[in-house]
Amino acid sequence: MGIPFLIPKETMDRLSRPTGEGAACLLNACYTDSGWLELENECLFAQTWMFAGSIDNVPQPGDVFPTTIGNKPVVLVHGRDGEIRAFHNVCRHRSAIVAEQACSNQSVLTCPYHAWAYGLGGKLRTHPHFNGADVHDVSRDGPGLVPIRLGLFHRTIFLNLDGKAAPFEDYIAPLARRLSGHDLSALRLAKTLVWEVKANWKLVFENYFENYHIFAIHPRLDAFALMTSRQGFEFEDKLFHTEVAFGEPEGGRGVGLPYYPGLTPELERLEGGYHLFPSCCYQIWPDQLTVFQVLPVAPDHTIENLHVFMIGDAATDGAFGGARQGVYDMWDELNREDINAIEWMQQGRYSPAFDGGILSGHWDPSHQHFAKLVVESMA
Template sequence: MDTRAIDPQFVNRVKSLLGEEGFDQAFAPIEEASGLPNAAYWSKDWLELEQERVFRRSWVFAGAEAEIPNTGDIKPVEIGGAPLVIVRDKDGSVRGFHNVCRHRGAKLVQDKCNKSSITCPYHAWNYALNGDLRSRPHFHGPDKLDKFENGGGEKLDLIFVRVEVWNGCIFVNVSGNAEPVTDWLEPLLRRTPNYDFSSIRWAGKLEFEIKTNWKLVYENYMEGYHVFSVHPGLLKFAPMNLRWSGEWDEHVFYNDYIFPENQEGRGDGLPHYPNLPEEDAQRGLWFLCFPHFAAEVYPDQFTLLVSYPIAPDLTREELHVFLIGDAATSDIHKKERNSVIKMWDDLNREDIGMLELLQQGRLSPAYDGGRLSPHWEGPTHQFGRRIVEKIIAA
């Protein structure tokens, strides 16, 4: 890595938390490498570094547009440890704000809701859906109402967060200086030129709370090594001999296979992407756009797996299923749609037990990051390296 692009202060912080050896491990060749040391999975200070240096400086998935379809729909989210709200404004656009009142700093919105404006629960400052302060009751004395026709200016209006929407997916970048979303997605898009993503529609989501570190979700997601022992159904669908390790292309991991036959929940009875060529009709591809946007592309779907750290040992995971056109919502596709969602639910539950064991094993002082399979786990090792690189990058 270019040493000019490194912030030495953060190199020191990483070394103080992981140790010199742990730091070097992240950059070792795969034959000698092990995973990140236990501290990267248990330390609160380490998670704070990840929140501040990785999540806030990246594009992070904040939900499906279809979750806030109507004017005044408001969804609170937490990204990089920062409380935010995603709002459907009157003009139809999706906006993001820090979820904090400009007065004494109360968190404004606690639950998903629909409102014509946002009123602080503490002293009732009122904000428009575009973030403008509208009024402050009793601020200059009893029964006096401060009114603002065009907002209160930069010290009083809600603080914007950068938001971009890509084919029904809402992304947030807290730092505000990430590249445009379509540039960031480019390594995924150039591998999927035959897939018309403008045809995807949101069919629903599954939510899980897992007693594990958020990184383990992706370390597991990337390697097909565990399929033979953890996923009997998936093994039948795509046996080990069809699988390879996948690889990173810039900041995007990808992997794929051609599956021999359709299976309930994958490629079975639902419409395909429009004009998808025959050669892709039995292809599965999966991606991880660093740090946490994991997308699985099958001929009939676009399924996301996203994890949000709550604590070093607690993760909220969401699985969002997008199907093609009206397959996402119409009654005639209900049975097949439910099969897709059930398939993902079953598959994910098979992983959850393992993810929790991985976290518990990292309490062992005897574990040093382990020995990784050079055949399967190069990308997993690189994921750890990318975390460290992003933390120390200037």
């Protein structure tokens, strides 16, 4: 059944109107219904490129890092041959996952249920007692782990589960162009901050690419870069973007951390925010990069991961410990302010008095475009 039959015609019509002239976003069920989330898992997350982690999660041969794409368990593996690969994290025998937690110095992935072992390249190595007690099947031509298409953007890793998405280079190109003035080669993962939100994953992203709320709930951020310097997010297909000039970094953005080498004076005072639909958000500053990842758990439950990257030794050296902690504290403060607002919106999505919202022609074209992308992806 196509999406137009799942969404009332009135809602589809309002999605198509000019922003600010009676347009609206998705109906409440898209944020509260478990069946809708199942559709998103199958038709949206599985059919596009999704952020899965970074090289820093599997820096050495033998490193293993399990995670999820939507509701699908996957595992990143750094092979002994130096290649980073991704597989569906499921044993071909009886569906148990083969990697329960991140680990290092592995030569095989062993299913904890019946000890089937797979090499780091995915091939089946052993399946003991398969033909009876002490009657081992020693053949190595059995079904291996199912590989997943993988793309690399500097240190970040993206996966496409169904293998049919457009080339990764095409997907990432708009973001790559906007970050081309920053030398990202020296970035290293400093820390991943984690929060849980009692709200739908779409509200998390919708809050991210909306600058309208900053004056009301982010006093520290508003003082750092005034409301008069902010505009609504613009968009080109699946990339949402905004750039904001700011003053001195004493507003709380990592004072004392090294900058990217070779920045122009303009980029030394520029914040860039970018959402790659439907996967993640990149936030670029002169001294750091953050990747904001959401993991949907239920229609009203989302895990947020903020991966904070810094330049060279600043990511780990004790000399920068105080500056790093200042960055972490700042991000924690901002995200907790956002979480309050996001959970307020989720509560309101259960009200029959809300019918998709009243959109501002100045601030909200991005929200309408986001809603259209969701619908188009699942049609």
